[in-house]
Amino acid sequence: MEQSVNKIFSLLVTANRPLTIEELRDSISSELEGNPPLWITRTPGKYGVDVYINNAKILLEQSNFQSKLKVNGDTMTQVLHIINEVLEPVRSNSAESPIYNPNAFQFLNQSENLNLGDHRVRTFRQRIVIEKKEPIFKAEGRFTFFIPVDEGFKPEPRPQKIDKQVIDGHVLPNEVLFTSPTPDNLEYKTLVFSDNLRVTVSFLKAHNKVYVQSNTLMGDSNHPSGVVLAEIVKANIPVRNGVVHLIQRPLMVVDTTVKDFLEEKEDGPVFKFYQTIRDFGDDIMSTISHLRNVTLFAPSNEALEEPGVKQMLQDKKRIRDILKLHYVKERLTLDTIKNKSVSQIPLSGKSNVGVPTAADRKKLYFNVVQGPRGNQTVTVEGGGVNATIITANIAATNGIIHIIDRLLGVPYTTVLDKLRTDPMLNSTYFLGQRRSFNDQLNDTTKRFTYFAPHDEAWKRAATSYPSTIKKLFMPEYSYHTKQILERHLVIADQAYTMAKLREISNDTIKLTAIRDSLKIRVKEHGENEMYDENAIRPETSGYWLEWDGEYRKIRVVRPDVECTNGIIHVIDGVFLKDSDVRVTSGASLATLAPHLIMILIAKWQL
Secondary structure: OHHHHHHHHHHHOOEOOOOOHHHOOOEEEEOOOOOOEEEEEEEEEOOEEEEEEOOEEEOHHHOOEEEEEEEOOEEEEEEEOOEOOOOOOOOEOOOOOOOOOOOHHHHHHOHHHEOOOOOOOHHHHHHHHHOOOHHHHHOOOOEEEEEEOHHHOOOOOHHHHOOHHHHHOOEEEOOOOOOOOOOEOOOEEEEEEOOOOEEEEEEEEEOOEEEEEEEEEEOEOOEOOEEEEEEEEEEEEEEOOEEEEEEOOOOOOOOOOHHHHHHOOOOOOOHHHHHHHHHHOHHHHHHHHHOOOEEEEEEOOOHHHOHHHHHHOOOHHHHHHHHHOOEEOOOOOHHHHHHHOHHHOOOOOOOOOEEEOOOOOOEEEEEEEEOOOOOEEEEEEEOOEEEEEEEEEEEEOOEEEEEEOOOOOOOOOOHHHHHHHOOOOHHHHHHHHHHHHHHHHHOOOOEEEEEEEOHHHHHHHHHHOHHHHHHHOOHHHHHHHHHHHHHOEEEEOOOOOHHHHHHHOOOOEEEEEOOOEEEEEEEEEEOOOOOOOOOOOOOOEEEEEEEOHHHEEEEEEEEEEEEOOEEEEEEOOOOOOHHHEEOOOOOOOOEEOOOOOOOOOOOOOO
8 A cells, every 4th residue: 555655656746747947837747647737836935936846845955956867778867856745646545436637626526535534525516516616616727726614514504605606706716826835815816806796815824724714805795895714624635727725614604703703613713812701701702792793803822822921811800801902892894994093083193093992991002004015014002012913804793803913901011112113102212212211111120100292292392392493303402302201201119000190189199200290180081072974983081181280281192001111101292391492582593491302203204
């Protein structure tokens, strides 16, 4: 038996022409009976172009070895290529029913006689026949086929949802995509891509598993928009007209709730998050189940394995509060976040927006980062933790799931690191670099409360004192800049949340800032701003600071940004007094009082 298998593999990897790597085209015929094709893929690599034969990578430095061989008096050229895995052909497990080089439909028809382990594909094959879609799977050419296994057709109504369009959504034309050479999150058009219905497919690798996700970009009444995620349970089955991947469930079919998605598979991409909810927040799962519109930001399994997260799981009350930070009671698609959040901020901000969560007085804040190639990355911040949305728009009957790469609410950065990386705090960070003011913010033995003006606040402060700006840019006035920043920073034996400050007193609070005393009064009341009707609406209450008497009211844009050594409150004003700046009557530029600010506008583009 072993000798027979070795012979099959030997014939499979022996092409009927000697070809160097440079001479390889889209496919070559093997010497196995039926001459099944070997599919060639070229992808950008670390040191040039990587070349794959089916799913096996050619080891370039050990390949292109040529030699001469005499056979019956003729001299033949041989070319040897070393690959990193064995090529496995489609093999029959029945001597009575040999199968050689089948196309995708022959593969489906003979699947019971193939070596597919426990997987069966009868249900999808039946739907193909009922909908008369056999020609697609018989067609000559280059295709990628995603075939759901029978186990994935539960609950019972699901098979009836496999119509002509759904079947077409499981086929990629003109592409033969094996899992190793195919990049993550690169979208490919399926056969369903018209003016009325558009579906793409992409791959995702996570936790030693490979997933395929369909994205219905434009849906209809029977095919809702959104992403459906399915694990590839048996990958890279070569057929005459492309490659077949067996998948755990059908694509495009949205018939499960958010709760169903979480508990669907014990080794699924967010199952550890589901376990955490099950163990610590049964009422949360019940609430999510009964909501008609919910958006869940679900951390990946890797995010739950971080050491700081494991330690936090010992605190049952805290983990319940953190879990509530991960869902909002409305549907937020990625486009809603990216396209409609811009107009929500009344303070001229560009791409951050606060959306209330199920956690008391806690919001999520989004930021859209433009990549060098025009691509966009969307980040979400909750409780001071920034996470990236790695898989967006997973559709459910009662909402949407976005998979993120961190657990929100468990801080992992110092105040300094948060300032350095936060897109709203470029100017405050830049100013603090003068005279090494920022260095202290990395000290984990202290507890900081930092009232940090965001970039728009510095811009407005600059507008208020236009005649001084040119001089205030000058590094030689960094001493005065440092003094103003010291007014915003409180160092104590604890960091103060806004709720804690409100609790201390309804009247003016005197905090010991690095520079003098910081006297503020915390107010909490409704926001009277006008908002675009299409924008995400914030909650109806917020925090404000009264500073320098009742005449200076400063809004707390993002309260309680937690860090490992303190808390940042992002504010939309600067603690700056008129007496900080004095302009002489004959001066063309401002002169500076002994305790002047230097206002520097850094990184104007957010």
